[in-house]
Amino acid sequence: MGILEVKNVGKRFGGLQALGDVNLSVAENSVHAIIGPNGAGKSTLLNCLVGKLIPDTGSVMFDGQSVLGRTPYEINQMGISRVFQTPEIFGDLTVMENMMIPCFARRDGSFKLNGIKAVTSEGEIRDKAEAMLKDMNMLEKRHMHSASMSRGDKRRLEIGMCLAQEPRLLLLDEPTAGMARADTNNTIDLLKQIKEERDITIAIIEHDMHVVFSLADRITVLAQGTPLVEDTPDKIKGHPKVREAYLGESAAAA
Amino acid sequence: MLGLKKKDLTLLGVVAALVIFAPFILNPFPADSAMAQFNAGYPDLMQRFVIFGIFAIGFNILFGLTGYLSFGHAAFLGVGSYSAVWMFKLLSMNVIPAIILAVIISGLFAMLIGFISLRRSGIYFSILTLAFAQMSFNLAYSVLTPITNGETGLQLTLEDPRVLGETATSSGGIPVTNFFGLEMRATETLNLGGWSFQFNAGYYLCALIMMIAFYISIRIFRSPFGLMLRAVKSNQTRLNYTGLNTRPYTLAAFVISGMYAGLAGGLMASMDPLAGAERMQWTASGEVVLMTILGGAGTLIGPVLGAGFIKYFENIFSKINENVLHQWFHALPDGIETPLVWVAEHFVGSGWHLTLGLLFMLVVTFLPGGLVEGGQRIGRLVRRRGESKKATQSTPAE
Known part of the structure; x- marks a missing residue:
C-alpha cells in the first residue's frame, strides 16, 4: 500500500x-x-x-x-506540497520573506496555523528560514526581490518553500x-x-x-x-x- | 524604542513634530497679507487633516497591504459618526465613550460586510463593497430615519437625556463636547507680529489619536501579520498551497481598517456633534481611495500626505473666486487679464475638482508610487548631485 x-x-x-x-x-x-x-x-x-x-x-x-x-x-x-509549472512565489516580497511564510505555516506532526501566534517567535522563524535558504544555496540572495531572479532560482526558491513545510x-x-x-x-x-x-x-x-x-x-x-x-x-x-x-x-x- | 526600527522611529518622530507644530507650519503668511488665504492653520481645517489622515491610514492597511480595493469605506465612517452622536445624546458629552462606541460598532459592521464581500476578490469585491455602502447610505437617508434622522442628519437637542451629563447648560444651551472637562472648541490664539497662531484642544486630541493610529499601523506593517497580508496581495495561489486559508487574514485587515474609519467618524462627530447620511455616500468612499493612491498606496506615510493634500485643495482652492483672480492679474492689460481670469476661474472655486483631477492624473501617470515616490526621487537626485559634486571635488586632488 x-x-x-x-x-x-x-x-x-x-x-x-x-x-x-x-x-x-x-x-x-x-x-x-x-x-x-x-x-x-x-x-x-x-x-x-x-x-x-x-x-x-x-x-x-x-x-x-x-x-x-x-x-x-x-x-x-x-x-502534500506542490511545485507549479510556472514558479508560484511571492514576487513582491524578498527571498527571505518568501521563505518565512511557509515557516510560519509549518507542519509539525499535525499542521498548525500559527501565523498570528508566531508574532512572539519571529526570531525563531527567521532562523528556520535562513537555515532553509542555506540548504537551498540561496542565503546570499536573501535580500533580493524574488521577481527579479532567474527562472532556475525561482524554481529553487519554490522547492525550498515547499520543503520548509516538511511535506x-x-x-x-x-x-x-x-x-x-x-x-x-x-x-x-x-x-x-x-x-x-x-x-x-x-x-x-x-x-x-x-x-x-x-x-x-x-x-x-x-x-x-x-x-x-x-x-x-x-x-x-x-x-x-x-x-x-x-x-x-x-x-x-x- | 517602542519596538520600532530606527528608520520607522525617525518617521514617527518626523510625523509627530509636523503634527505638533502644524499651527505654525500651516500658517506661513501674516494674517493681513494677500497670501493669508493660503494659510491652513485654523482649527477646523487642521482637525480635518488629521481625521482624514486616520481614515486613509486605516484604508491603506486594507488596500495597501492586501490589495483589496474597497469602495465602501465611507459607510464605516458614517456608522462611527452616528454611534458617537448617539453616545452624546444618551450618555454624556465626553468624547471618549463616544469614540470607543464608534470604533466598536463600525468594527462589527465591517465584520458583517467583510464576511460577505471577501467571498470574492478583485473587481467583484470592489463592487460588493460599493453596493453595501450605497445600501447603508440609503438606509441612513430614508429607511432608518428613527435612528439617523434621515436627510436632516442626526443632531443634539435640548431634550436628549444624557444620563451622565446634563441635558442643557445652566444658560439653557446645548452642552459642548469635551474631554473630561476640556472643551473641544477651546482655542488659544498666539499673536506674534503679523502672524496669529491658533492652538485648538480638539485638534491636539485628534492629533494624539492619529499618532497612536499611525504607530499601530507601523507595527502592523512590520509584523508577521503584515507580511501575511502582503503575501495575500502578491500570490494567493501560493498561500493556498502553503496550507493557509487567506480569508481570516483578509477579514482581519478589513475589520481593522473599518475600525480606523469608525474612529475617524467618531472624531468627526466629537469635533462637531452632528452626523449626516452624505458622509456615507460613494463619493466619500472614492475620496479616501484618491487620498491613498495620491499619497502612495502601501507606504506608511503616503495616505497621511494624500489626505492632507486633498483636504488642503478642497478648502483652500475652493475659496479662490473671480474677484481674487482679478486682484492677482490686475497688473496685466485688460485684453489679457479678462481671458486669463476666464480660464483660471474654471480651475478654482467650485472648479477645484478639475485641478485635483489634473493633478491626480499627473501623479498616477508619472509617479505611480504617489507623492512618496516623488519625494524619494527628489531625495535620490539630491544625493546623486551631492555625490557627483564630491567626485568632481576629489578629482583635482588625485
Whole structure:
C-alpha cells in the first residue's frame, strides 16, 4: 500500500474524457514519475490530487485518508506540497520573506496555523528560514526581490518553500519546463540531493526524458487519459508499447 | 524604542513634530497679507487633516497591504459618526465613550460586510463593497430615519437625556463636547507680529489619536501579520498551497481598517456633534481611495500626505473666486487679464475638482508610487548631485 493511492479516477470536461480510469500507487520515499504526450491528462491528474479539480469518479487516498472534497489548503495541511509549472512565489516580497511564510505555516506532526501566534517567535522563524535558504544555496540572495531572479532560482526558491513545510509528498509539475540546460541540471542535482537527504516521497510530471531517467524509481506512462504501463525506468526504456506511443527517439538519446 | 526600527522611529518622530507644530507650519503668511488665504492653520481645517489622515491610514492597511480595493469605506465612517452622536445624546458629552462606541460598532459592521464581500476578490469585491455602502447610505437617508434622522442628519437637542451629563447648560444651551472637562472648541490664539497662531484642544486630541493610529499601523506593517497580508496581495495561489486559508487574514485587515474609519467618524462627530447620511455616500468612499493612491498606496506615510493634500485643495482652492483672480492679474492689460481670469476661474472655486483631477492624473501617470515616490526621487537626485559634486571635488586632488 503506497502513501498515495489513486483508484479508478475519471474526469470529463464536456465532451472530452481527460482521465479515463487511472489507477496509481506511489510507494513511500520513492520518486515516481508520470510521463506522457501532450494532452495525456498529466496535469488534470495532478490537479485532482491537490484539490483544484474534483474527479467525477474514483477515489484519491493519501496516507489512508481521502483528499476528495477538501480545499487546496486543507490538502496541503495533510502533507502534500506542490511545485507549479510556472514558479508560484511571492514576487513582491524578498527571498527571505518568501521563505518565512511557509515557516510560519509549518507542519509539525499535525499542521498548525500559527501565523498570528508566531508574532512572539519571529526570531525563531527567521532562523528556520535562513537555515532553509542555506540548504537551498540561496542565503546570499536573501535580500533580493524574488521577481527579479532567474527562472532556475525561482524554481529553487519554490522547492525550498515547499520543503520548509516538511511535506510527506512533494508534487512537481514539469519542474524544468522553459529552463536553460544549466538550470535544468542544477534542478536535477537539487532533486537528487533532496531524495537522498530527506524522508520524502516525490511525484513528478515531466517532459524532459533526461530528467525523468536520472531521478525516477518508477515511471507511469499515461496516454489519452489512461495509464499505458507502469514499471522501472530500465524496463520502460525497452518497452515496445511505450517506444511506439511516446518515447520515439528521445529514449535512445537519453 | 517602542519596538520600532530606527528608520520607522525617525518617521514617527518626523510625523509627530509636523503634527505638533502644524499651527505654525500651516500658517506661513501674516494674517493681513494677500497670501493669508493660503494659510491652513485654523482649527477646523487642521482637525480635518488629521481625521482624514486616520481614515486613509486605516484604508491603506486594507488596500495597501492586501490589495483589496474597497469602495465602501465611507459607510464605516458614517456608522462611527452616528454611534458617537448617539453616545452624546444618551450618555454624556465626553468624547471618549463616544469614540470607543464608534470604533466598536463600525468594527462589527465591517465584520458583517467583510464576511460577505471577501467571498470574492478583485473587481467583484470592489463592487460588493460599493453596493453595501450605497445600501447603508440609503438606509441612513430614508429607511432608518428613527435612528439617523434621515436627510436632516442626526443632531443634539435640548431634550436628549444624557444620563451622565446634563441635558442643557445652566444658560439653557446645548452642552459642548469635551474631554473630561476640556472643551473641544477651546482655542488659544498666539499673536506674534503679523502672524496669529491658533492652538485648538480638539485638534491636539485628534492629533494624539492619529499618532497612536499611525504607530499601530507601523507595527502592523512590520509584523508577521503584515507580511501575511502582503503575501495575500502578491500570490494567493501560493498561500493556498502553503496550507493557509487567506480569508481570516483578509477579514482581519478589513475589520481593522473599518475600525480606523469608525474612529475617524467618531472624531468627526466629537469635533462637531452632528452626523449626516452624505458622509456615507460613494463619493466619500472614492475620496479616501484618491487620498491613498495620491499619497502612495502601501507606504506608511503616503495616505497621511494624500489626505492632507486633498483636504488642503478642497478648502483652500475652493475659496479662490473671480474677484481674487482679478486682484492677482490686475497688473496685466485688460485684453489679457479678462481671458486669463476666464480660464483660471474654471480651475478654482467650485472648479477645484478639475485641478485635483489634473493633478491626480499627473501623479498616477508619472509617479505611480504617489507623492512618496516623488519625494524619494527628489531625495535620490539630491544625493546623486551631492555625490557627483564630491567626485568632481576629489578629482583635482588625485
